[in-house]
Amino acid sequence: MKYISAIQSYLAFEHCKGPAFISERSVGRVGLLGLLVGVVFGLNLSYLLLLPLLPPIPLLTPYSLYLLTLSAFHGLEFLSTALYNQKVATASSFVVDHSEHYTMAFLGASLEYWLTSIFRLLSGVGGAFWGPLRVLGLAGVAGGQWLRFTAMMQCGDNFNHIIQTGDSTSNHALVTSGVYGVFRHPSYVGWFYWSISTQLMLGNRLCVVGYAWAGWRFFKARIPYEESTLEELFGKETYGEYRERTWIGIPGILGGGKGGARKKD
Numbered sequence: 001m002k003y004i005s006a007i008q009s010y011l012a013f014e015h016c017k018g019p020a021f022i023s024e025r026s027v028g029r030v031g032l033l034g035l036l037v038g039v040v041f042g043l044n045l046s047y048l049l050l051l052p053l054l055p056p057i058p059l060l061t062p063y064s065l066y067l068l069t070l071s072a073f074h075g076l077e078f079l080s081t082a083l084y085n086q087k088v089a090t091a092s093s094f095v096v097d098h099s100e101h102y103t104m105a106f107l108g109a110s111l112e113y114w115l116t117s118i119f120r121l122l123s124g125v126g127g128a129f130w131g132p133l134r135v136l137g138l139a140g141v142a143g144g145q146w147l148r149f150t151a152m153m154q155c156g157d158n159f160n161h162i163i164q165t166g167d168s169t170s171n172h173a174l175v176t177s178g179v180y181g182v183f184r185h186p187s188y189v190g191w192f193y194w195s196i197s198t199q200l201m202l203g204n205r206l207c208v209v210g211y212a213w214a215g216w217r218f219f220k221a222r223i224p225y226e227e228s229t230l231e232e233l234f235g236k237e238t239y240g241e242y243r244e245r246t247w248i249g250i251p252g253i254l255g256g257g258k259g260g261a262r263k264k265d
Helices: 002-011 027-049 060-084 100-123 132-158 186-202 205-234 236-244
Strands: none
Touching (some): 060 132, 060 186, 132 186
16 A cells, blocks of 8 residues: 555645645746656557557557546536636646555556456457447546536536535535436536446456446445535435436446435434
8 A cells, every 4th residue: 555655645745845836826836747748648649640650559548438438527527617616726637646445456467457358469369340249338437527517517526525614605505407407416426427438448357347336335425425514414304305317327336316315303
């Protein structure tokens, strides 16, 4: 775990000194993270666009597409926050240094892809990259990303990466239109299916299961807690009515309404 902690430390630029790195809002942290995300996105987009002119590198293409979607996700996390809720936009809005578990998930996905791909190559087991499951994964990545970005846009300054409680909710409004008219937590739904779809796109069998399980456990704990805070903020009647006519969108998570019957106290 010490190596993961070291990676997290570097991603947070804890080793950088000076006023440009003193806080999450400092221009140094925001600028360097933006540069990092932009370089990864630009390099992989350039490679994929130049594929017809380059010698074929079968193992690199799927992973390059994965890095492209990953960097796009992190860039859009910051962009949507900066555009629609500027007062909370910080270096953390990139969600690059989200947690040690997040970093481990990325490393695990990369390790599984390269080990299985090299094994298949050495074993002479071929197969086209664009199989049905990988096409489904690409569609899921696009759909999940669209849903999350749209949710953050429509939620505006009511959206925050951290659950708000107490005085921090004084200016909050309950958004019930757009994608929020269908899902109560569309940004969660989008991320949940996006993350699983990245592993389908890579062809990672173990990580598909692992990502689904980890994401489900996380939201199973987070969503009921968040809904309890929203009920306290907007009232049982108002939030209860909204809950009854919308979905959670993640199987097996109970929260009332169409998404599942609420547990009795």
